Amino acid sequence: MDKPSKRWLIVTLAVGLQSKPKRNNTRSRQAVVTYEIIRFMAQSIPANSPGAEIICHDPTTGEEIGRAPLTMPEEVARAVRRAREAQPAWAARSYSERGRLIIEARKIILRELEEIAFLVSLETGKPVSEAVAMELTTSLDLMQYFARKTAKLLRPRRISVGQYWTMGRSSYEIYKPIGVVGIISPWNFPWATPLDEVVMALMAGNSVVLKPSELTPLTALKIKEVLSGAGLPDDLLQVVTGDGSTGAALVASGVDKIMFTGSVATGRRVAEAAAKYLIPVVLELGGKDPMIVLDDANVANAARGAVWGAFANCGQSCAGIERCYVHESIAETFIAEVVKETKRLRQAAGTEKSTDVGSMSSERQLRIVERHVNQAIDHGAVALTGGERLRDVAGPFYPPTVLTNVTHQMDVMREETFGPVLPIMTFMTDAEAVRLANDSDFGLTASIWTNNIGRGQNLARQIDAGTVMINEVVYTHGIAQTPWGGMKQSGLGRTHGAAGLLELVRAQHVHVNRTPFLPDLWWFNYDEDAGKLFRGFARRFASGSLVQASLLLPDMIRRWRQPRG
Ligand code: NAD
Numbered sequence: 001m002d003k004p005s006k007r008w009l010i011v012t013l014a015v016g017l018q019s020k021p022k023r024n025n026t027r028s029r030q031a032v033v034t035y036e037i038i039r040f041m042a043q044s045i046p047a048n049s050p051g052a053e054i055i056c057h058d059p060t061t062g063e064e065i066g067r068a069p070l071t072m073p074e075e076v077a078r079a080v081r082r083a084r085e086a087q088p089a090w091a092a093r094s095y096s097e098r099g100r101l102i103i104e105a106r107k108i109i110l111r112e113l114e115e116i117a118f119l120v121s122l123e124t125g126k127p128v129s130e131a132v133a134m135e136l137t138t139s140l141d142l143m144q145y146f147a148r149k150t151a152k153l154l155r156p157r158r159i160s161v162g163q164y165w166t167m168g169r170s171s172y173e174i175y176k177p178i179g180v181v182g183i184i185s186p187w188n189f190p191w192a193t194p195l196d197e198v199v200m201a202l203m204a205g206n207s208v209v210l211k212p213s214e215l216t217p218l219t220a221l222k223i224k225e226v227l228s229g230a231g232l233p234d235d236l237l238q239v240v241t242g243d244g245s246t247g248a249a250l251v252a253s254g255v256d257k258i259m260f261t262g263s264v265a266t267g268r269r270v271a272e273a274a275a276k277y278l279i280p281v282v283l284e285l286g287g288k289d290p291m292i293v294l295d296d297a298n299v300a301n302a303a304r305g306a307v308w309g310a311f312a313n314c315g316q317s318c319a320g321i322e323r324c325y326v327h328e329s330i331a332e333t334f335i336a337e338v339v340k341e342t343k344r345l346r347q348a349a350g351t352e353k354s355t356d357v358g359s360m361s362s363e364r365q366l367r368i369v370e371r372h373v374n375q376a377i378d379h380g381a382v383a384l385t386g387g388e389r390l391r392d393v394a395g396p397f398y399p400p401t402v403l404t405n406v407t408h409q410m411d412v413m414r415e416e417t418f419g420p421v422l423p424i425m426t427f428m429t430d431a432e433a434v435r436l437a438n439d440s441d442f443g444l445t446a447s448i449w450t451n452n453i454g455r456g457q458n459l460a461r462q463i464d465a466g467t468v469m470i471n472e473v474v475y476t477h478g479i480a481q482t483p484w485g486g487m488k489q490s491g492l493g494r495t496h497g498a499a500g501l502l503e504l505v506r507a508q509h510v511h512v513n514r515t516p517f518l519p520d521l522w523w524f525n526y527d528e529d530a531g532k533l534f535r536g537f538a539r540r541f542a543s544g545s546l547v548q549a550s551l552l553l554p555d556m557i558r559r560w561r562q563p564r565g
Contacts, residue, residue, distance in 0.1 A: 027484055039273045054241060056218050059125045060349045060359040060395040067242035068217035073249035076209070080253040083180045083207035086235035089178045091205035095154075099147035104230035105176040106143045109136065116222060120191050121215045125359035125395070126313055128351060133194040134313065136476035142196050145480040146501070149205040153498050154505060163325040163509075163541060163549050167521075168514035176503040177205030182255035184247045184270065186262045188316045188359055188418075189477075190216035193224050196480075197259050197495060198237060202227075204504040207236045211250045213262075215362060229556035248273060255279065260502070261318075261418075264489050265476060271492075282493030282503050285486060286416040287444030288322045290437040291473065292459065293334055295327035297449035301471075303337030305449065307471030311345065311400045314360050315369075315420035318443040318468075318490075319474045323413055324424045325433050331426045335384070338422065342385045349395070360419060366396040369419030372412040373401060374390040376423065381406045386420070408439055418443070430455075434462045443487030445519070447473045464488060499556060521559050533559055 001169040041158055046122070052070035057063060070087055090098070109116060113136060120131040144363035181201040185194040194210055201208050212220030217239075240246055259283040260270045274281045291309060293302045296359045326334045327358075350358030360366045368387060373387060386401030398420055406413055406423040411424055421444045427433045446465040450456040453470060460468035465478055466486040476482050477496070485494035493502045521533065533555045540548040 018371045026292045027213050033493050048487065051164055054171035054214055054217055054243070056123060056216075058122050060351075060362075061216075061404075063393070065122050066218045068221060070292045071242040071246045071249075072244070073253075075163055076211075076240050076246060076249040076252045078183075079209050079240055080180055080250070080255055082235040083209050083238060086233055086255075087179055087205075087207040088288045089176065090202075090207060090236050091235070091370065093205075095151035095203070097149065097523050098205070101227075101230050101232055102143050102147040102199055102203065105227050106147075108226050108229050109140060109143075112226070112542040116226075117217075118351065119222055121358070123190060123219055124187060124350070124361045124405075127355040127358050127363075128348045129190070129355075129387070130350070132359075134375065134475075135189055138480075139195045139199070141193045141478070142496070143199050144478035146200055146203045150200075150501065151255055154204065157318060159509070162544065163546065166546075168551065169511065170514070171509060174508050174510060175502070176202070176508055178223065178252075178504060178506055179206060181206045181208050181504060182262045183208060183210045183252060184255075184258065184262065185210070185212050185220070188313060189320070190219040191223070191305035192478075193261055194220055195500045197220050197261075198227070200495075200501055201259070201504050202232070202236065202520075204501060206256075206504060208238070209250060209253075210237065210239045211247045212239065212241060214241075216245040221415065251279075252277065257281070257504070259282065259495065261495075267491065268346050275339035282485070282495060283491040284318070284484070284493075284495060285444075286418070286442060286490060287318045287486065287490050288318075288414070288416055288440045288442040289445045289447070289465070290317055290440070290463075291321045291434045291447045292325045292427075292437060292449065293324065293326040293330070294433070294448065294450040294452075294459075295329045296451045296455075297327075297330070298451060298471075298514035299330055299334050302339055302449040303334055305447070305471075305473050306338055306523060307341040307400075307440055309343070309447070310422035311342070311357050312474065314357055316361060316365065316418050317474055319477060320418075321422060321438075321447070322417055323437075324422055325427050325436050326424060327433075328426045328428050331424075335402070335424060338424070339384045339402055342402055342422075345400055347390075347397060347399060357400055357420060360399045361396075365418060369398050369417055372410075372419075373403070373421060376403055376410045376412040379407075379410055380480065381410065381423070382410070388396075396446040408436070414440070430459060434459060438462075438464050441489045445469065445474070445476070447471075466490065466494075517562055519564060521556060523564070524562055529555070529559060529562065 016205045055064055056066045056068055058065050082292055102348035114208045117128045117131040121128040152173040156172050161169050161171050179327045181195050189349055198208050211476050220239050227237050243301045251270055258281045260267055262287045267283040269284045271281050306321055306324055307542050343354040347357040348355045381403045384402040390397040403423040406425055443465045445467040446463045447469045447470055448456045448459050456470035464487050481497055483494045483497040483499040485491055493503050536552045
């Protein structure tokens with residue numbers, strides 16, 4: 001390894017290169033560079049190596065597509081300090097001023113839609129059209145929504161004070177910006193996930209320091225470019241590209257809140273570190289999302305939904321269908337439909353036209369998929385499609401894989417696979433379906449398919465997941481108005497919707513007494529009359545009944561008039 005002082009140390013983090021030589025591929029002569037070696041190299045970088053870079057690769061071809069700085073901890077701390085200085089002036093601007101800037105940024109995104117979608121595809125391997133549908137469209141919608149509605153969502157809210165109004169009291173809540181929000185994001189939706197949170201945090205009056213995934217820093221830098229182009233002062237949004245050490249530095253750098261999206265393991269580390277500084281965290285973590293297909297479901301549409309839900313984004317969606325439970329009576333037809341639809345999918349480079357499923361985003365993720373599928377097959381699972389990585393093409397291509405004969409003893413039904421794998425089990429009763437769906441450490445989303453909406457809603461109430469969709473899969477992350485977040489190990493807190501916006505502000509309760517000329521009845525001295533009145537409060541005032549409380553009026557007036565010394 002180079003000396004700590006050496007500048008321009010280059011770190012290769014993204015891996016498009018496969019570990020085996022490929023037929024008909026010039027890259028087969030290239031050095032074999034596996035993710036593990038690269039991680040080792042990254043970990044071996046001396047912490048004081050300013051100038052180090054991330055080399056970004058197209059995961060499909062392995063070609064270099066750009067470079068980004070590996071931000072050192074002291075630079076992260078400086079970025080946070082600058083963000084803190086810039087924030088008050090931004091918070092002083094009105095919601096409509098902030099909203100106008102976001103709308104300007106929207107215009108730039110619309111002008112550069114193709115270029116941005118292409119970049120996202122290049123950095124992740126996903127189809128360009130999918131980047132437009134699942135990332136750009138959804139964030140454009142969120143931008144217009146929060147640009148227009150934040151003022152309304154964060155307007156002061158009256159709070160009922162129960163019977164205290166009879167004493168001239170009232171309360172309301174106001175919402176103040178938190179200050180500097182640190183956002184740490186993953187690679188699977190490198191545009192929408194961070195941008196949505198950036199927009200909401202800015203609209204709430206905060207400044208932001210964003211640490212994107214080391215696999216997708218270029219997309220994050222594009223977010224910065226777009227917002228700067230729209231006129232956002234430079235220090236209000238800073239992007240600190242880097243790996244986990246940069247993320248850890250951000251948590252330790254004095255931000256006021258961390259919005260983290262990523263794996264359970266890293267989320268736990270982030271929460272532990274944040275606890276040390278007593279800063280709140282929102283954790284959007286992994287999922288093992290179940291799909292339940294009831295006996296009265298529209299089988300053809302449920303099958304199409306299952307195929308999209310499991311294989312969109314090459315299965316690398318936190319809310320992707322990771323487990324499917326179908327009623328025994330329709331299982332044969334449903335599985336046949338799923339297999340038919342899966343075989344129709346066209347898998348190729350994401351940058352090619354008409355690709356349905358691209359490559360995976362990294363060799364490391366493909367290895368996890370391989371491990372889950374191989375273990376399942378070794379224990380009796382049957383692959384009706386796929387089941388093995390594609391060996392005759394370059395890049396981390398894993399084909400859409402439908403598995404049957406799976407059990408809850410297999411990792412593929414318990415751990416997050418995060419790849420194009422759809423394992424299917426059958427059930428006999430609604431209660432069994434609910435039990436299977438809930439038999440998981442995760443609880444991000446779930447989906448129920450039925451023609452009887454009432455039956456679906458009844459089952460939805462019994463499922464432990466942050467979102468339950470009826471006759472739908474995955475997509476509600478794309479609805480700006482609805483809350484997003486998990487139960488159990490899938491996380492803490494919410495992003496999106498009013499609940500997500502409230503995570504980005506400090507709520508302050510203001511309480512007003514409009515009778516400043518009267519001492520409170522419960523203040524000193526505690527003489528005998530006071531004791532009698534307090535007991536009356538306990539019995540009557542605290543009953544919630546105005547009639548009961550009014551019976552105390554003579555005692556209350558007496559105490560108000562009584563000299564207290
Ligand atoms: P990851 O946990 O490996 O990394 C997430 C981010 O954390 C990256 O930016 C990484 O550099 C950073 N990081 C790593 N170590 C850190 C540390 N010690 N301190 C601070 N930051 C650190 O996750 P990933 O592989 O990038 O993303 C995939 C995971 O994200 C999956 O589990 C997926 O389910 C989850 N995810 C969840 C949601 C959701 O909304 N719940 C959305 C997208 C992805």
